[in-house]
Amino acid sequence: MFAFNDTSETRIKKIMAKYPEDRKVSALLPLLTLAQAQEGYVTPEAMVEIGQRLDVSPAYVESVCTFYTMYYTKPVGKYVVKFCINISCHLNGCDNLMEYAEKKLGIKEGETTPDKKFTLLKEECLAACTEAPVMQVNNKYHVNMTPEKIDQVLGSYK
Amino acid sequence: MNTATQTDTVTLTIDGKTVTVPKGTMVVDAAKTVDIEIPVFCYHEKLGPFGCCRMCLIEVEKMPKMITACTLAAGEGMVVKTTTEKVEKAQKGVLEFTLLNHPLDCPVCDKGGECPLQDNTFKFGPPDTRMEYNRFNREKATPLSPVITIDRERCIACQRCTRYSDIIEKDQALVMRNRGFQNRVSTFKDQPYDTRFSGNVIDICPVGALTNTDFRFTARTWDLTNTNTLCGHCACNCNMTLGTRLNEMKRVTTRPNDLVDDGWICDKARWGYDFTKSKNRITQPRKQGQSVGIQEACTEVAASLQKIVEAHGPSSVGFIGSGYGLNEDLYSYQKLFRTNLGTNNIDHKTYTDTPGLPVAHFDLLDVETSDLVVLIASDPTEELPILDLRLKKAMTRKGVQMIVLNDQQTLMDKYASLSLRYNVGSDGVLLAGLNTALQGQSAESDLESTTGVSSNQLQAVAEKIKSAGKVCVIYNPVALTGSSIHTLKQCLATAGGLAETTVGAMPAAPVTNSVGAMDMGVLPDVYPGGLALTDGDAIKAKWGDTAPLEKGLSALEMIEKAKSGELKALIVYRSNPVVDFPSGHEVGEALKKLDLLVVHDMMETETAKLAQIVLPSNGPGFDEGTTTNIGGRVQLRTKGLTTDNPADWKIVSMIAKELGQETAPKDVHAVTAEIAEKVTGYQEIKRSAIRKQGKNREAVASANGASASDGTHTGSGLILRVADVLFSHDKILDAESNLAHQFQPSTVHLHTSDAEQFGVKEGDEVRVTGNGHEVKAEVRISNRCNPGGLVLPKVSDEQGVMSLAEAGKAVSWVTIRK
């Protein structure tokens, strides 16, 4: 069963106050963020709970949640490693880097290492084309990636 | 829109043709009025503008870029071009893009032959694709629900289905997940999409992505014989098309009629047709269990009836019909009993009701144009699903207000601006209170203690009615107890007398042709067209000098007299008293005492097992005639299947002939013509007039009975409220039905305080007992009704809920035992 904790509840009150009653669905994204911060990912139970609060169906919450790659619908590791695969990064060889990272971590794209430390994902665009190829670990960008740099960056996350 | 004045319309030019349309019309629809086709995928006129498929790009003068015709409202003086080179290039480009990953399996696809994507590609598309890579392969046929199959590879992401779920169904069950390249139409956690209206997504899908599992690969669309007919389930009488092949039902699709169904049908209409091929059908006339010829059976029925009438008088025979019959069949039966046998022992119901209304009979479209809808004791979601969609549309998109007065919680409460829950069985007092409030007087002081609704609340309802310009009252006579229908009609009369307000009503009994059955005079005290027995001269003029003028027995009285041996013969038509009548478990014993029991029905029922003579009734799909829906609209139901058995009215006419009737109608149209001639209100009902969209019958005479105050009810235990369920496991939807997954377990809904009193918890298996009968059910503490009552949904015939109700009593008391 999912329930927002007290800190979240106070935040929710503040967030909900920003929107008029008939537009309260606008609070969907902040609430999803809170739910994810609490559980590590957005659980189906959280979707049901949020849907009830905002008067939309859980299916609607899920449709929004699955659109944004920043929301995870499956449990993820401590560090989420994302590779941009869009055109600039693609031309600069992100596929090889991805392969290298897969080999290094011993997992495939979309999977989590058994020690729950790293999750490897691909991202449609990280909006840093000038410094392609780009890798993001949690909220930090690592630019102009090379295999050696991957070793170095991933090594720094313990 | 006939009332549109000059200022409400705009004039524009499309491809050189001048078009005048109401303001707010989209260019796509405006073009349609002058036969110019602008191709679309995502746009659907009932769903409104969206503009995601980009198929309808057009050029408009003075606009710098091409624009989507489905999101562009027609403007004054607009010059639209739909056939320029630029437009054609855009259409080709969009189609090539749409087809990038669409599999080319048209010969296998069920949509092939009626596919907008196929048609548009032929008309507007590029001859070839420039795509050099392999198509993106996705899951092929996967079940979206037990009756819908989704082929995600074919989906072009037009979002018609998800928007339908959001805008029309209002439950957002179907959504687009993983929006982007991987988008997939699905439900929350891939649960089955099994709402009451899920099937409509099949019709609106412009490709073969959403397909009908039952129809899947059984026939090509062009092989089907399509018959335009009506649904035979609830009293909405939605228009639909039967697709048959080799005299077998293949599928049902919508046949949009904005005046009735607004283009949608419910899942029961779409998949509830297995009865046409069920093994439980009565296919042959039977006499004492032996198959006989139809002529022999009719001769036997007529001879026995005649013998009994000669020996015991006309009052010793009776007829119990039902609202499942067509107007023609019911008319023929009442005529047989009144003119050939000379009795008024004719009825079709177990509740109290009278034909006609003291105010105007509103049609379904009036729901949208009203300012206020008052919904009394009705649960449209379960009883009349298409009315449910119509109400949702009116509430959410037409700005109509709704007041719900009900003794149980329904899904409609969510849309109501005021929802009052009265105590089960207190509807008479409540309506009397409303009547006094409408008259501007203060209500009785004990109102709140009896009904659970305060006089202030009732006053607020009265005020709302008074301040609204147009009020539509929708009530379900079946769910009203005792004789409170008369109080309701007085209420209507009072409201009708209000100076500032136009009031109309809609009797929303759930059975297919319940309004028609009332109009056709299948009643012990009223002749067809609401002609009361007191009007002897008019009756004699129409029905001859021998027409009986004394009040006959009602259905429940007939059962009572059968038990006491006074009634000797009974014809039961399309009705199953053993299950559906109050005290049903005692009806069987009563029927066994009859000298002659004739059952004329479509399916084998418990009552048919007791009958000496069983006659086959053809039923929906096979029969032809007219029905009258809740809005008073008479429509034509035609046959898509053929059978060797004669039509129901024909069987009646064969019996009448044996009884000495000299003239017999030639065909069903002759009966319809006779109805037009004999029944007040049906004068204009001619086959040619009703063929396309049906026609509202004129008002029938309102024969209102005196309002007897039922007073307060005393008894011990809880008052029973039987709730109708759409997908009830009965003779029509049997275990082999496509909709068997929708059957619900037997449950009993209690209020928290009552549950505490009886010491039961959520999920407990209990026995609900009353009237010498018991029903097993699982407890749901849902506060569905006020304390002192309990709601028992009628989920199956086996359950025998009606036996808990006591025949002839306004309310029935039941208790709960573990």
Place this chain on the structure above:
Amino acid sequence: MIQAVIKGAYNLLVGMGVTFKNMLSKPVTFQYPEQKRVMPERYRGRHFLNRDEEGLEKCIGCSLCSINCPVNCIHVVSAENDPNNPVSKGERYAEVYEINLLRCIYCGYCEEACPVDAVVLREHYELADYDRKTYIATKGDLLVYPEPNVFSVNFLGNTEITNKK
């Protein structure tokens, strides 16, 4: 006079020459039914249904042959394939496939319409029989692959004989 005789004899010889030439040439007629004519490849005779390399039926039951047939002589009832035990390659197959060979006008439109090259009209032209009923060719009759230009007396039975070979 002599001139006329010579001219007459010459003309006679020319005329007879054609006769003698034909006397020595191979006759165009042959001893049917002992001998059978070899039909051209594109001849439109009796229908057959093809199988693919894996032995599955090619027909996917799309009914396009039936809708294209100008005389409505093809009757198809389709059904869904069992994925574990498929009859054809697609999702659908023809449960019933019947051609009324008496009504058929051998126009070949069905062959043209078939999107998977399942139905073909071959060179088998011996279509005489005593019983009308045998002219309803069912799937069993059609799903055979006789050698080109191999015939026997009974036109529906012939296929079985050829099949056994």
